[in-house]
Amino acid sequence: MSSYSARLSAAICRTGNPVCVGLDPRWNNLPAEIRERAAAAGGGTWEQKARGFEEFSRRIIDVVAGLVPVVKPQAAFFEECGPPGVAALWRVMRHARSAGLMVICDAKRGDIGSTAEAYAQAYLGDDGEGPGQGGVDALTINPYLGADTLQPFVDAAVKYGRGLYVLVRTSNPGAGTLQDIHDPANTTIYQHVARLVEALADSTRGADPYGCVGGVVGATYPAELVELRQAMPHTPLLIPGYGSQGAKAADVAAGFGADGVGAVVNSSRGIIFAHEKKEYAARFPADRWEEAVLAATHDMIAELAPHCRPRKVTA
Amino acid sequence: MSSYSARLSAAICRTGNPVCVGLDPRWNNLPAEIRERAAAAGGGTWEQKARGFEEFSRRIIDVVAGLVPVVKPQAAFFEECGPPGVAALWRVMRHARSAGLMVICDAKRGDIGSTAEAYAQAYLGDDGEGPGQGGVDALTINPYLGADTLQPFVDAAVKYGRGLYVLVRTSNPGAGTLQDIHDPANTTIYQHVARLVEALADSTRGADPYGCVGGVVGATYPAELVELRQAMPHTPLLIPGYGSQGAKAADVAAGFGADGVGAVVNSSRGIIFAHEKKEYAARFPADRWEEAVLAATHDMIAELAPHCRPRKVTA
Numbered sequence: 001m002s003s004y005s006a007r008l009s010a011a012i013c014r015t016g017n018p019v020c021v022g023l024d025p026r027w028n029n030l031p032a033e034i035r036e037r038a039a040a041a042g043g044g045t046w047e048q049k050a051r052g053f054e055e056f057s058r059r060i061i062d063v064v065a066g067l068v069p070v071v072k073p074q075a076a077f078f079e080e081c082g083p084p085g086v087a088a089l090w091r092v093m094r095h096a097r098s099a100g101l102m103v104i105c106d107a108k109r110g111d112i113g114s115t116a117e118a119y120a121q122a123y124l125g126d127d128g129e130g131p132g133q134g135g136v137d138a139l140t141i142n143p144y145l146g147a148d149t150l151q152p153f154v155d156a157a158v159k160y161g162r163g164l165y166v167l168v169r170t171s172n173p174g175a176g177t178l179q180d181i182h183d184p185a186n187t188t189i190y191q192h193v194a195r196l197v198e199a200l201a202d203s204t205r206g207a208d209p210y211g212c213v214g215g216v217v218g219a220t221y222p223a224e225l226v227e228l229r230q231a232m233p234h235t236p237l238l239i240p241g242y243g244s245q246g247a248k249a250a251d252v253a254a255g256f257g258a259d260g261v262g263a264v265v266n267s268s269r270g271i272i273f274a275h276e277k278k279e280y281a282a283r284f285p286a287d288r289w290e291e292a293v294l295a296a297t298h299d300m301i302a303e304l305a306p307h308c309r310p311r312k313v314t315a
Numbered sequence: 316m317s318s319y320s321a322r323l324s325a326a327i328c329r330t331g332n333p334v335c336v337g338l339d340p341r342w343n344n345l346p347a348e349i350r351e352r353a354a355a356a357g358g359g360t361w362e363q364k365a366r367g368f369e370e371f372s373r374r375i376i377d378v379v380a381g382l383v384p385v386v387k388p389q390a391a392f393f394e395e396c397g398p399p400g401v402a403a404l405w406r407v408m409r410h411a412r413s414a415g416l417m418v419i420c421d422a423k424r425g426d427i428g429s430t431a432e433a434y435a436q437a438y439l440g441d442d443g444e445g446p447g448q449g450g451v452d453a454l455t456i457n458p459y460l461g462a463d464t465l466q467p468f469v470d471a472a473v474k475y476g477r478g479l480y481v482l483v484r485t486s487n488p489g490a491g492t493l494q495d496i497h498d499p500a501n502t503t504i505y506q507h508v509a510r511l512v513e514a515l516a517d518s519t520r521g522a523d524p525y526g527c528v529g530g531v532v533g534a535t536y537p538a539e540l541v542e543l544r545q546a547m548p549h550t551p552l553l554i555p556g557y558g559s560q561g562a563k564a565a566d567v568a569a570g571f572g573a574d575g576v577g578a579v580v581n582s583s584r585g586i587i588f589a590h591e592k593k594e595y596a597a598r599f600p601a602d603r604w605e606e607a608v609l610a611a612t613h614d615m616i617a618e619l620a621p622h623c624r625p626r627k628v629t630a
Contacts, residue, residue, distance in 0.1 A: 011495075024430070076426055076433040084451075085407050111423055112487035115339070118391040126529035134397075142425060144459040144482055148489030167459055172427035173361060174463030184499050192496060235573055265426060 004163030004238055005129035005210035008314045009261040011069035011102055012310045017301045018256065020063050020104065020238070023092065029273045031289045060272050062259065063293045065099035068301070070137070070267055072238075075107035093136055098114040102137040104238065104264075108167065109124035110142035116149050121155035137282025138163030139229075140216060140238070143193050144178075150213075154200055157212045163236070164213050168228060171218025171241030186251060190224070194231050201235040210236045210262060218253070219247030219265065226254040229262070237263035243270025243300070253307035260310035270291040271296045319453060319478030320525035320551055324576040326384035326417055327625045332616045333554070335419065336379050337583025338388040338407065340368035344588045346604045358399075365399035367391065370406040375587050378608045380414035383616070385452075387581055390422035408451055417452040419553065419579075423482065425457035428568070429517070431464050431571065432621075435471035443468070451476035455531060455553070458508050459493075465528075469515055472527045479528050481512045483543060486533025486556030505539070509546050516550040525551045525577060534562030534580065541569040544577070552578035558585025568622035575625035586611045 002010075012018050027035065030052050038052030057223035061071060073096075078089035109119045141153050143166050150166065157164050157243050169179055169190045179190040194215065200253040201211030214236035217228050229237065239255050241247045242265050274280045274296035275289035284292045317325075327333050342350065343458050353367030376386060388411075393404035411418045422435040438454040456468050456480050463479065472479050484505045486496055494505040509530065516526030527552035532543050544552065554570050556562045557580050570578035588613035589595045590604035599607045 026429070026433075033410075068400035074430055076430045076437065077425075080433040080437040082437070083398065083402035086401040090398050108426055108427075108457075108460075109391075109423070111389075112485060114341070115389055115391045118341075118389075118395040122391065122395040122397070142423075142457050142459050144457050144493060145423075145485045146487060146492035146494065148487055149485075158355075170460045170464075171425060172461060172463055173462035177461035177463075177511070178459060178504060178507060179461065181496075181498050181504060183496050189493060189496060189504060192493060196492070283510075 001161040003161055003206065004157065004212045005205065005208050006237065007137070008069065008102060008163065008264070009210070012261045012264070014108045014286050015067060016167055016310060017068060017304060018261070018264045018308050018310065019068040019297065019300050019304065020070045020072050020264040021060065021068055021297065022106070022240075023057045023060060023272065024070055024268040025056050025272075026188065027052065029269075029276060030056050030174070031275060033287065045068055045080040047084045050078070050081040050088040052145055052206060053081065053085065054088035054092055056272075058095050059099060059290060060293060061092070061096045061099055063290050064297055067297055068101070070102040070104060071096050072104040072106050072268075074268070075105060090231055097137075102151045103164065103294050104138040104140065104163075105136040106139050106140045108142050110145050110149060112145055113152070113234045114147050114154040117156070120153045123152070124156040124160050124162040126160060135160065135162060138165060140165045140167065142167050143196065146277050147196055150196070152298070154204065154213055162212065165216050166193065166213065168193045168197060168215040169217045169221055169224050169244055171247075175218065175221070186244040191231065194228050198232040198235050201232065204263040209259065210234055213237055216240065219252045219255075220245055221256070222247070222251040225252065229254050229257065233257070239263050239265045241265040249303040249307055256308045260308050265304060267300055271300065318476055318521065318523055319527045320520065320523050322414040323384065323417060323453070323551065324525070325577070327579070329578045329626060330382060330384045332383060332619060333436065333579045333614050333623050333625065334383040335373065335385045335620065336383055336586050336612065337421070337555075337581045338372045338375060338587065339583040340371050340385055340392050340587075342367065344584075344591060345371050346590060346601060348602065352543040361397040362399045365393070365396040365403040368400065369394065373410050374605060375608060376407070376411045376414055376416060377418060378445070378605050380416055382612055383416070385417040385419060385579055386411050387419040387421050387583075389419060389583070412452075418452040419453040419455065419480065421455045423455050423457050425460050425464060425536040427460055427464050427469070431467040432471070435468045439468070439471040439475050441475060441478040450475065450477060450511065453480060453529070454479035455480045455482065457482050464512055465511070465515065469519065469528055473519055480531050480553040481508065481528065482506045483512060483530040484532045484536055484539050486535045486560055489538070490533065496614065498578050500531065506546065509543050513550050514548065514615055515548040520549050524574065525549055528578055529553055531555065532554055534567045534570070535560055537562070537566040537569070540567065544569050545573065550574070553581065554578050555581045558582040564618040564622055567619070569625045570591065575623050586615065
């Protein structure tokens with residue numbers, strides 16, 4: 001069983017780019033044809049929305065499979081549709097893995113002791129689908145509850161060859177409320193988390209350059225990204241905030257490391273809702289929204305290319 | 316529409332106690348009869364476990380309904396059973412509300428911007444079930460991402476008359492990793508969170524003594540509980556860590572406030588798996604496990620009674 005970081009590096013090298021497509025379906029942004037079909041098929045609000053989210057996500061996956069290494073479904077949007085949404089999420093994640101994409105489930109879970117074990121098993125384990133079949137490639141988790149609460153996730157990631165991304169420095173405007181508070185030695189909370197994550201990454205990497213424990217570092221804070229890449233040399237990074245949240249290619253350049261495989265850069269709305277953006281809407285009519293997704297993906301790949309040159313390997 | 320805190324206070328006064336029964340189903344601890352029936356009904360691992368968790372949780376609810384004010388299902392254990400588990404969780408939560416219990420969904424969610432809105436809508440909104448029917452009474456949330464990420468939850472809680480419990484000081488041994496780090500003015504991270512939560516509680520309480528934004532403060536740190544009760548006079552507390560995690564009635568005494576309604580105290584394993592504890596197993600044979608649950612609930616109520624005297628009101 002190869003490690004998460006080895007599989008991710010191979011996928012980045014195979015596709016030649018570090019793009020992560022965020023699957024954040026929002027009902028009001030879905031192409032009209034999908035909303036109409038989902039509503040026409042009946043059922044309650046939850047069922048209708050879940051049906052639309054599933055079709056939309058599957059079609060996005062079919063557009064980007066082979067082109068990018070990884071997709072990142074956002075659990076919240078599926079959970080908003082109740083149990084039908086969660087069922088749709090799992091089918092979407094299986095569809096992505098079947099299509100050869102790696103899957104980072106963005107659920108930001110975290111809890112104590114045996115409860116953390118349950119979350120780890122839910123997302124990283126094999127249960128329910130047979131050995132090697134269940135779960136996702138990686139899960140985002142929240143460090144607030146403490147180091148002991150990360151360990152069950154780390155144990156499961158090592159056991160099952162999966163990955164984790166711990167929130168270190170998030171991309172939102174108010175990220176600093178707690179993350180920027182510093183101790184008397186001038187070490188901020190996000191730096192404390194970074195040290196913890198790097199130690200876990202280093203201890204789980206074996207002979208790989210990167211461990212199975214990664215960090216979330218927002219592209220909207222470029223200076224912190226430079227600093228954190230240096231402070232976490234063995235930590236794979238998940239970099240949100242590109243595109244619609246405002247970060248540009250130059251902002252994420254520092255995230256990759258010399259080998260070009262140390263980070264994936266996520267864009268959600270900028271790709272999946274490209275059909276709503278003026279530049280793509282002018283080129284593609286509404287019923288050709290998938291071509292807008294494809295064009296936006298190619299554009300992001302091209303934007304990042306000067307900053308990230310993963311060493312190509314044969315598949 | 317009455318506020319969450321008004322409804323919770325009324326429930327505490329009506330039952331005369333602040334006990335929250337944690338619904339943390341774990342397959343290996345379920346009564347044998349339930350495991351056997353759940354397995355015999357077939358399906359995959361996820362379906363079997365979800366079926367067992369649902370029957371177990373429903374039967375616990377039927378035992379404690381009318382006796383305690385609130386139950387707290389732990390989302391992780393249900394998510395561990397994949398989509399069938401999540402469907403079971405929602406049926407369990409509806410069953411609890413139908414039985415007159417308030418429901419705190421312990422999911423520790425948290426994310427940024429419109430993603431936080433989606434989580435808030437998922438748990439606190441009315442969607443999927445019609446106005447006033449969906450969602451739960453309260454949700455636990457994680458503050459690491461910053462103050463701006465709490466706001467969508469607060470807005471939804473106010474709009475729908477629901478409540479929140481923000482993690483302030485958790486009950487696990489490693490809680491201090493981040494929570495105990497202090498700034499140069501000697502204010503700890505958990506104290507920073509407490510100030511933020513108290514401000515949100517105060518701003519949402521209207522004429523009520525408590526707001527709709529509460530705090531999670533572990534009973535396993537009694538000194539911090541004393542301090543935080545004083546620092547958060549308008550914040551309803553959810554106090555985990557009682558019983559199996561080691562805290563005693565005297566440890567939680569400081570949490571209630573003078574009116575006796577400022578906190579609920581959670582016990583999960585100590586009540587729901589009472590049939591495994593020597594003191595109850597000796598009195599109740601395995602097939603009478605519900606009587607062990609009932610006895611353990613009465614015992615916890617009696618233990619807390621000297622420390623918490625909610626003013627009785629007529630129902």
